[in-house]
Amino acid sequence: MKKINILLIAIFSMLLSLNVMAQEKSISGTITSASDGAPLPGVSVVVQGTTRGAETDFDGNYTIEASQGEVLVYSFVGMKTQTVTVGSSSTISLALEEDANTLDEVVVTALGIKKTRKSLTYAAQDIKADELSRVKQTNPVNSLSGKVAGVNITRSASGAGGSVKVVLRGNSSIGNNQPLYVVDGIPLSNPTAGQPTSTFGSLNGGNRDGGDALSLINSDDIESLTVLKGASASALYGSAGLNGVILITTKKGKSGGFKVDYSSNLTVENAAYMMEFNDEAQKNIDSFLTSGTTSINTLSISGGTETAQTYFSYGNTTASGILPQNKLKQHTINIRETGKFFDGKVKMNASVMASTQKIKNRAVSGLYFNPLVGVYGFESAGESLADYTNFEELDPTRNIMSQRWFRGTSDIEQNPYWITYRNPSEDTNKKLLASLKFDFKINDWLSLQTRGTYDQSLLDYDRKIYATTEATLAPSTGRYIVENADYTQLYGDMLANINTQINESTSITGIVGVSTTGSTLETFRGDSGANGGLQFANVFSFQNFNANPSVAFEQNSYETKVNSLFASSTIDFGGKIYVDLTARNDWTSTLPAANNSFFYPSVGVTGILNELFEFGEKVSFAKLRASYAEVGNGFGPDKISPNRSILFGGGVNSTDPIRPYPGTTPRPERQKSFEIGTEWKFNNNRFGIDIGYYHTNTTDQYFAVPVSTTIVASGVAGLNAGDILNSGIEATVFVVPVQNEDMKWTSTLNFATNKNEIISISGDNVDGLVPTEYFVMSPKGVNTFGSYLVEGGSFGDIYAQVIKKDANGLPIYDSGAFVAEDANLIDGLTKVGNANPDFTLGWNNSFVYKNLSLDFLIDGKFGGETMSMTEAIVEGFSNNSARETANGNVTVVDLSGNTSTQTAQEYYGAIGGRNGYTGEFMYSATNVRLAELAIGYNFNLPENSFFTRIKASAVGNNLFFFYKDAPHDPNISLSTGNALQGVDVLGLPSSRSLGLNINLSF
């Protein structure tokens, strides 16, 4: 450290000429907020009676020239103004007290720039650490549900360590709708090694969730999360911020003494929400499913001196799922060093986060490799599923242990214990995130900052499929599948921060910067295949692969480079009006040279109404904000001039990959958004409301449009097309009904509604191209579930096969068969609903009474539909469902109007199955649940106690539904990508968890 210090001094005394006045001395210090100790940027420091002034930077630091005896005035909107007479010391640090009238929080915005909340020209909402980790989840982002207006969270149906789908302000992209995650100002690469796309499942190991990098972050390391919802907020992050940004601020060491925190969390999960089975079937299901446990432990040590601070944490998670042999183990280490040198003129921040995760038998959905098919479908007279825990027996003809099951196995149905023990899978994921940041304060108004990150995610997958697994899935000797993906991202930027005080009331802060992002993806896949096979049974290694063209060995490498130049400025008119301007130009490697440079601006205005007008005592704060932003996007790599692939042992691929439509030059995708909002606080901040409206058009997306095979032989070509509109309202209301010395009750309600309209899906008029009528999001496949983008429709529309009904709504059954609906068809399917809710409500309550606290969250999603293909399949293949066993009657009608009755067993058996009348298995997705409940107690500790804090709490997650129509939990999705929204196909049942949290500090 010392060496670096000396080095820095040496270099900087050469590089920078520091202006030091002779008579006056330089006073510096840090201004923080008295309430939470957070540094305050933008605090005005003026030498009384002079025009000399300065403003604190984003870390609350300032430097001003003043002589002894002069008086410094520190003022900041929302804080009480303080004055200090300059004495002999050259350091003056202050903690400003809140002015009773307003509350000004500091929020972290794009590129790590801190701003006062009130100056923001767009919607931002944040969540503090305690709220986030109160009821801990293995993927920290899951804890956002219901806590932020306009954030729609869907969990993957793959159990612990699963990925999560976050949609801010509606879906707009045919590619990726997930927001950008930014850790301490630097974009995080959050890849997934794949998501299910087929209701049927994948023959290559089942419908698997490839996981995501977020699940590799320890929620205990997070200080706060800030959600920047619109493009305005994210214009500075460029394309990646198109879908909004979630800023993660991690903990760092604080000066003064070492502090140790230990938290331990143990929860028990049980399958809670699944379709209704008859008693016998339910017994079998209960015998198979187990209680899951999750234990999350974190130890963190932090501390330091004025000049150097350290934060270190180690966390581990051990979980076992509700499926037997489903296990997760995760370790996370986080080290962060912060330091100031050179009287605070140079600051350094270095951090390394390393994480490793192993998941055995991660749950799959769909019909292939899914033990639940056999569990739900088991029906054998006089036997129970437990009779098949012994899943193999000797086959003397081959001298091999072969699968045993109560009937012949099929591609979709095998002994669930066989799948568990003889088709085992293992996911191994690792993440390394290392970053280094330097700040150089050059003078009062200028500072430079440079940062770099190395971000690597390794996502590996392995499945061993033993001999005598069903023949469609594996040849007689078994099968071995290995997949590796290495995502590496290098990011670097350099910013110049400029603060100028134009006169006493007007100041401009500006940023000019450049950044470069390079990402690479290296993939490998080795699969002995469903036909290729292994030479010797049950030896799982590449050298045991048959030399056969049905074997797959495949490598791919993708590289993307984006260079950017950007500028941002905020003009502060006396703390009354703020004007924000941003501009960015990207140069991307993914577009053709002619179109690879694109520019986009944003503008925003905020007026602090209570400063501009007189509202009287009741109004503590009022603001009006409006902004407009454009964002360009260069989409993914290798789409402009991809080469033909080579097939292992099979020459070149016979068809060209998807290329741009002949004669066209792809251009960047565009998003234009406008938002307006207002925020009011009343009665000394006891009650407040924030309401906003947004309107976002996403145009020129790079679609793979169907083209006549006589023009482009592969039948698809890339073309910029479409216009998708999302508009909606978000509102947050908070109230503090009770606040006194002993008790405080805070209640927050988050409301959001989004309307998605597909204005158009066609692109430019080009020779020979017939405008597309619809764009496929989930292909119909065998299972008669489809999702399409159609002009006039919306994202997430669900299409299904529906039985025609007569005027009374009775299903039409004629000449021994049901009659299919034939109106408004796409691919033979009728639109039956939409997977997205009409509106969401989250009601968060926190009670503190002396040492006792109670928190609960009620999360509601209203509107939207969901399909239970699980029910269709179970009823088509077995008589295990409760309503079939109850054997009520269903009235049907023939084409001449004669009614007849069918037993429930006949009716559901006939319309179910894997390609049944899926439209008859639709449910409202509306649900209201008690999502989180936590009761905590803070122990009173004696003065001389070793501990500084002991807190224990009992927590519950996903406790029960106040209302739910669907047989499954509609908050769970088979895919966290774009496909398979609003359908459950034998997904892992959602569980309820109960547990204990202990937090110790010393």
Added chain:
Amino acid sequence: MKKIFKIIMCLTVVGLVGISCDNNLEDYNTNPRNISQAQLEVDFQHVGSKYKPIFESIYQYTPAWSYQLQQNLNADVYAGYMTNPRPFVAGANNTTYALVSGWNNFIWSVPYGNVMNNVKSIVDQTDDYPTLRAVALILKVEAMHRVSDVFGPIVYSNFGDLTNAGVYDSQQEAYNAFFADLDTATASLMADIDSQRFTAFDMSYGGDYHKWVRFANSLRLRLAIRVSKIDPAKAKTEGEKALAQSEGLMMANDDGFFVNGTLAHPLSVIDNSWGDIRMNASMESILTGFSDTRIQNLFNESPQYPGQYKGVRGGLPLQAGYSDELAQKAAYVNFSNMNDDVKTSKVQLMTAAEVHFLQAEAALRGWAGAGDAQTHYEMGITTSFDQRGASGAAAYIADNTSTPADYVDPVNAANSMSAMSTITIAWDAADDNETKLEKIITQKWIAMFPEGQEAWSEYRRTGYPKIFPVVSNQSGGTIDTNIQIRRIPFVDSELSTNAAGVADAVTKLGGTDDGGTRLWWDTGGPNF
């Protein structure tokens, strides 16, 4: 330490400058694991690598279900060769004339996506290699006449052309273009007939251009015979051109056009692994009626009816008494399946035996150079017996009494049916041309097995052999049960992406776009 810091500073500065100087961003954009044009040019693979997908997609090897939809569940069944024991879609499928558009897309997309594009790529890059271009043209004609024989008008001369995007040729225009392409190909090959340039890429003839010319001539004769009723003058010109060409026709079995693929025959998967295809009742009727010894090379005895070859009627609905498709499949799956001899990795597309039968018909039509009809008829039979390794050809040729047998469905007597014809085997010079043609086409039909596409086309052109009609006709009146299906409607993917092209094609078809409309060469009139 000082150095390290300097390096960091320099890198930052260079990084910043680099951003503005980086003009070759595009270079990052391509996946280097795939093969670039420059890499393909080594060993002439930019042309050479494109043949394999063509060879393997005229009759697509893999995935097997792709061939199943491309040909097996249409032409192979319509030709009376095979039948599916499982009544897919509850019996409402192609075979019962409830045409499944999702399936039939493959008849179109397989050749366009794998043959036409690769031929175009070869043609675009072979200005300096005319013989390589010639082979591609022959393969194109072979692949695309099969497509035209299914739909009628096709996009052939305007393929990939943006100014005439998606404009169909009428079937006559397409056939004229086939003949013209064969002219070009033959001339190019004849100019450099001993070149070995194609050897490395040839999956049929080991690079022997003599055999390629023989195949081109034989293909020309096939196409000439096909248009002999609708355009006799053109047919005669082209037919005689084929008969007179100096390299001759494919006469010996090793001249036959087979693709020696590297993958399993798709029939082996469809038949053995899935049990989705079985012998057709018409095959049983004719082969057993004729006591044809080739039956043991083409089919296996039924495991359910030992000692018998048992076929299934085409166009079975989901019959009464079966709860579902699988239950009915269980009743028929143990009828006769295909012998392994027809499921080797060699895919048969044109045999010497067929060419003898083509010459026999050419002789009946009085084309110069055709030779004697009886000689070619009998040589056709012997060549086929030789190809199959069957014995007793001489006695078979002399058999003037055996006729097709009545068919009995042991599972459902309602499907049993009397033989459709009383045709015999032995040639009789006294027969009229119509009887002679029935004999020729019936024997050609046996010899061409399992290539159902050509067999179905010849059935439609001549009405022979007389095969059983479908049990259930669910065409809604568009297809006559006894006239049988004449074509497949234009495909959905074309209707949605090239509606104007299809509308024009329907005009060129000259009838409604359904399965009952006859193609251009399918006159419906007398054969002579």
